[in-house]
Amino acid sequence: MRTGLVTSTALHAVLLGFGLVTLSAPRAYEVAEEQAVMVDTIPVEEWTRLQTGDKDAPAEDKPAPLPTERPDVVENAERVGENSVDTDAPPVPEAKPKPVETAALPEPQPEPEPEPDPTPDPAPTQPDEAAPAPVPATEIRPEPQPKQDVKPDPAPEAIAAESPEADAAELPDSAPAPQARPTPPEAQTAKAPDRKDADKPKAEQARKPQSESTENLLDDVAALLNKEKPSGGGAKRSNREASLGAETKRPAEKLSRSEMDALRQRLGGCWSLPAGIVDYELLKVSVRFRLDRAGNLDGPPELIKGGASSGPGRTAAESALRAVQKCAPFNLPNDKYETWSEVIVHFDPTDMF
Amino acid sequence: MESSALPELATSLSVWSLFWQAGWIVKLVMIGLLVASIWTWAIIIDKLIAYRRMRATLDRFEENFWSGQSLEELYRSLSERTTAGMGAIFVAAMAEWKKSFEKGARSPIGLQTRIDKAMDLALTREMEGLEGRLGFLATIGSSAPFIGLFGTVVGIMTSFQAIAGSKSTSLAVVAPGIAEALLATAIGLLAAIPAVVAYNKLSSDAGRLAMRMEGFADEFSAILSRQIDERIPQKA
Numbered sequence: 001m002r003t004g005l006v007t008s009t010a011l012h013a014v015l016l017g018f019g020l021v022t023l024s025a026p027r028a029y030e031v032a033e034e035q036a037v038m039v040d041t042i043p044v045e046e047w048t049r050l051q052t053g054d055k056d057a058p059a060e061d062k063p064a065p066l067p068t069e070r071p072d073v074v075e076n077a078e079r080v081g082e083n084s085v086d087t088d089a090p091p092v093p094e095a096k097p098k099p100v101e102t103a104a105l106p107e108p109q110p111e112p113e114p115e116p117d118p119t120p121d122p123a124p125t126q127p128d129e130a131a132p133a134p135v136p137a138t139e140i141r142p143e144p145q146p147k148q149d150v151k152p153d154p155a156p157e158a159i160a161a162e163s164p165e166a167d168a169a170e171l172p173d174s175a176p177a178p179q180a181r182p183t184p185p186e187a188q189t190a191k192a193p194d195r196k197d198a199d200k201p202k203a204e205q206a207r208k209p210q211s212e213s214t215e216n217l218l219d220d221v222a223a224l225l226n227k228e229k230p231s232g233g234g235a236k237r238s239n240r241e242a243s244l245g246a247e248t249k250r251p252a253e254k255l256s257r258s259e260m261d262a263l264r265q266r267l268g269g270c271w272s273l274p275a276g277i278v279d280y281e282l283l284k285v286s287v288r289f290r291l292d293r294a295g296n297l298d299g300p301p302e303l304i305k306g307g308a309s310s311g312p313g314r315t316a317a318e319s320a321l322r323a324v325q326k327c328a329p330f331n332l333p334n335d336k337y338e339t340w341s342e343v344i345v346h347f348d349p350t351d352m353f
Numbered sequence: 354m355e356s357s358a359l360p361e362l363a364t365s366l367s368v369w370s371l372f373w374q375a376g377w378i379v380k381l382v383m384i385g386l387l388v389a390s391i392w393t394w395a396i397i398i399d400k401l402i403a404y405r406r407m408r409a410t411l412d413r414f415e416e417n418f419w420s421g422q423s424l425e426e427l428y429r430s431l432s433e434r435t436t437a438g439m440g441a442i443f444v445a446a447m448a449e450w451k452k453s454f455e456k457g458a459r460s461p462i463g464l465q466t467r468i469d470k471a472m473d474l475a476l477t478r479e480m481e482g483l484e485g486r487l488g489f490l491a492t493i494g495s496s497a498p499f500i501g502l503f504g505t506v507v508g509i510m511t512s513f514q515a516i517a518g519s520k521s522t523s524l525a526v527v528a529p530g531i532a533e534a535l536l537a538t539a540i541g542l543l544a545a546i547p548a549v550v551a552y553n554k555l556s557s558d559a560g561r562l563a564m565r566m567e568g569f570a571d572e573f574s575a576i577l578s579r580q581i582d583e584r585i586p587q588k589a
Contacts, residue, residue, distance in 0.1 A: 004394075004398035005392075005395035005399075007394075007395070008392070008395035009391050012387070012390065012394065020369050
């Protein structure tokens with residue numbers, strides 16, 4: 001037994017020693033370096049989106065939004081429009097061209113004449129107080145005239161008028177004042193205190209009642225009087241001819257494939273095929289219907305293709321119309337209402353089930 | 354790849370470092386399997402030598418036995434030294450024969466039975482020596498893979514725990530732990546395969562030797578029986 005054990009141990013030792021030398025490590029695989037390729041997944045929806053354009057324009061290779069009148073004001077604007085701010089607000093249609101630019105002008109003009117010198121000082125103080133009150137973010141293009149109006153106004157009030165109530169009656173013309181650009185005040189307010197400290201409180205007193213009670217009303221009046229062009233819409237400019245697209249001034253939405261399929265499937269579920277019609281070509285029917293924002297039918301669905309006045313064709317057409325009415329409240333994305341306000345569905349038994 | 358990382362990776366994947374990186378359970382399993390392998394080979398070598406020697410002694414004995422030598426002479430020459438195999442059986446049978454005749458055997462049947470018993474005993478003792486420890490080979494052959502597998506499972510378990518801790522799933526992180534764990538199974542198989550092969554070969558060899566010895570015992574028993582039949586009527 002001893003010989004066996006000794007031999008075995010020796011053999012193992014030799015084998016292990018040999019293994020340590022030869023089997024030290026397998027050679028590492030040589031891996032060729034490969035460049036990673038970035039892959040983006042883009043939903044089909046993004047491809048199928050319509051370009052902003054004109055509904056009636058001919059289809060063109062180069063898409064262009066509606067032509068605007070002036071070059072770009074805002075960089076990287078996304079919404080097409082005449083605005084100088086890129087807002088989401090829908091553009092307000094211009095009711096009619098107004099011949100008069102500013103109705104408020106005639107009144108203030110005589111006033112500034114008596115005292116032209118005090119004007120510089122109170123003027124800057126006023127925008128400071130009034131700045132928060134005026135909402136009109138929409139007043140985007142301050143014309144040069146209103147700016148001139150503003151400055152003269154407060155001066156006569158502060159000095160000449162003792163009773164604020166009396167002022168209020170006169171004031172309407174000064175209401176649009178807040179349009180004034182608030183840029184300069186910083187530099188000028190610094191000077192204001194040392195020159196006319198006494199006048200300032202007065203000016204403030206004169207301002208206050210007005211701003212609290214009548215400001216809103218005055219703003220409304222001012223808005224009515226202001227003959228500036230209606231604002232709204234985006235600031236993206238374009239000089240080219242409008243291409244085919246939706247009428248909205250924002251990128252038109254389109255129902256995504258999945259949403260369209262969902263609608264189609266839903267209608268297929270509501271559609272009970274009339275029995276006994278062998279020729280399924282007869283079953284191919286197109287139906288148009290209008291929907292309101294809640295997804296309800298707006299008026300009865302109408303047949304626009306297929307069907308017949310009698311026989312199996314009529315049965316098929318009626319079954320399709322029934323299907324639309326049966327499915328009636330459709331649940332579609334509300335923000336894309338424009339795309340599904342009117343729907344045309346092609347009923348086709350080979351396609352819908 | 355970074356050239357500096359490669360040699361380090363290579364050294365960390367050598368068999369020896371794989372062993373040192375392993376956890377203590379895996380290490381224990383590997384060491385146990387290594388010891389089992391050493392013992393297995395010790396038994397194999399021992400048995401191979403023993404069987405060859407046995408075969409040689411059997412050959413020599415048969416040569417002597419059938420050389421026409423008288424049984425008494427053969428017995429005298431064999432009983433002086435330790436015998437193995439057929440020699441031991443022959444000596445046991447002859448000793449019983451002699452003892453019975455010295456005291457004067459009464460019944461030939463009783464003598465025959467005693468001689469057979471003595472030969473059986475000697476044969477069993479011889480076979481015990483020959484077949485002893487073959488069971489260990491069988492045990493190692495069947496259980497070593499499982500023991501190795503156990504080490505592997507434990508190693509993979511711990512390496513997966515480590516991977517979960519490192520929060521990285523790259524193959525470079527996963528591979529060393531698994532390679533190290535698989536080493537246990539490799540050692541288990543390394544111990545088990547020779548054990549199984551050797552067990553099958555050795556047990557069949559032992560069977561053949563046993564057959565040969567049993568055959569001799571039967572033959573010798575027949576010869577002695579004839580002798581008894583011849584001698585007892587003479588004495589009576």
